[in-house]
Amino acid sequence: MIVRRSSRRIHIGPVPIGGGAPIAVQSMTCTDTRDVQATVAQIKDLEAVGCEIIRVAVPNRAAALALPAIKQAIRIPLVADIHFDYRLALLALEGGADALRLNPGNIRHREHVQAVVSAAKERSVPIRIGVNAGSLPPPESPQEAAKSVSERMVDLALGQVRLLESLGFDLIKVSLKAFDVPTTIEAYRLIADRIPYPLHLGITEAGTPSAGIIRSAVGIGTLLYLGIGDTLRVSLTADPREEVRVGWEILKSLGLRQRGVVLVSCPTCGRTETDVISLANEVERRLQGVTEPIKVAVMGCVVNGPGEARDADVGLAAGRGRGAIFREGQVVRTVAEAEYLTALLEEVEKVRRERASRSMASD
């Protein structure tokens, strides 16, 4: 039902972006980039939870010089985040960065921009132009002041795009992040029809997880539903692994990517005959290491239970003291309440084994 906006294909390292490629989940380290060991350790943790592209801040020369050692120790592509200083960009490119996040308009001299663009082009390294509402310059004319924040963000981004294009560079990705969700959505919708390049999504400074996850899911989710977005990063004031988890859940919720367990479970109500909350949490915890897609339903009553349980790969529809266990749409057994967890996990294992042997047979 989601028709994705068509965009030009670029590559960040081996990862294809845009042109119908899977929407990639990104994150950013919060270590000091000069500390290679800490940065590599964090990136490996992020790789393990599904991070597909990693960005590091490069605020100084020592950070830029740490990039080759970081790059060598990790498997996912490395993006160098650079502000103002073109020499850091050149160092990052020499050091093996797979992409730059850089606003060329912030580099004062055109010949310096030219130097960065030439070095990037030579290595087929893309540049992401990242406009942030928080760092918009003040309006310079009454006409500009009359525009919305979204329009001013788009104008700024288009100026930077035209600058790169004027230098014969088109390995471009663009982001337009704001804290305000409608402003962010509006900015992306405005630019989507005006440039052919892939777009990177995010809600910036979204806050701590309790509200930031919700802001990000609403903003990024709405754009993805509208077909906009080729990569995404959830920005949270938290361990960046949480950013990756949330990014995946947003994509899974819209059926755009699959990974690990999708758990259907009812909110419980006065009709519920079993402790669904504990059971659902325990099932989730026991299956959190699973990376192949599988849908599991934990349902506490007979009104919506059987329908959802039948629709999942493995499901439970609990009644009074006993429940029906479904596998791939069929009731495979009924068990007593004490056996719900064991039975569900056993059936999940069966599905996983069957699928693994089927996929081996088809190799």
Add this chain to the structure above:
Amino acid sequence: MIVRRSSRRIHIGPVPIGGGAPIAVQSMTCTDTRDVQATVAQIKDLEAVGCEIIRVAVPNRAAALALPAIKQAIRIPLVADIHFDYRLALLALEGGADALRLNPGNIRHREHVQAVVSAAKERSVPIRIGVNAGSLPPPESPQEAAKSVSERMVDLALGQVRLLESLGFDLIKVSLKAFDVPTTIEAYRLIADRIPYPLHLGITEAGTPSAGIIRSAVGIGTLLYLGIGDTLRVSLTADPREEVRVGWEILKSLGLRQRGVVLVSCPTCGRTETDVISLANEVERRLQGVTEPIKVAVMGCVVNGPGEARDADVGLAAGRGRGAIFREGQVVRTVAEAEYLTALLEEVEKVRRERASRSMASD
């Protein structure tokens, strides 16, 4: 930027729904409705966190007979959730329910539906028709089988709407919930233009908070951004207070309602000069009891910090060891790192006091 779909106004108790009224946050109890004390206690907890309409399951006669005592002890409107049995609906209406959630198509005899409709009409009590993908009947014809789940949900809902209309009843609200987010969005979009009644939003059986919050925010948030929705309930396998909190955060993120603190805080990166994560969490914790709207920014660097801090009611842009504190767009002081928390909370108090005295002066 969000243009809300126009819908007919109904009232659930004193709460206006549709026709431009504020989008109301609902929840549902998970106590045994027959247990008046437990149910009332849970509803009071929910009122305290901003629940505006509460639904209780009424699966049997004893539950229906508990409604007057519950109703008497609570302040927010009470919705009785009834399946199949028209006598329970009549009892709920006699017992003072402010609305019914009932699918009239599930009541076998037309005269029984007529009895419920007459009793509801007499009391100006609305009926929500709630179609759930998990309980769709199997398709009865090849034409029906060829339709999408969304279309079949809409067909079912329209049939129920026509049934109520044929009995001269129009105090109607409709919901079309599925676990699958795109299916849910599609169903609401399809029905939005075909009926004039307000719509209640939800993603059903969304699961435990870790994924369920994200699914709900994506689904409900997208619909709200598209202008659809007059009430909402976030369904989580968790304490229902969490449903209310998430509902409010979704509405706040889109600027559709305001309540309590909006916290802007950066995700931290290699440029961050202070422990933003702990500070932001502590600020959030200390301000969680505030119900009047206030925007607070906790920013850890000088790239995006000052812009966001200036834009908030109270903000911090932290540098190396010292930070600038902003109030209503102006730097009001710079403080050492150890004083960030105290200074932020003091400025928040100043803003609250000023606003309180301003609002008293204008009374």
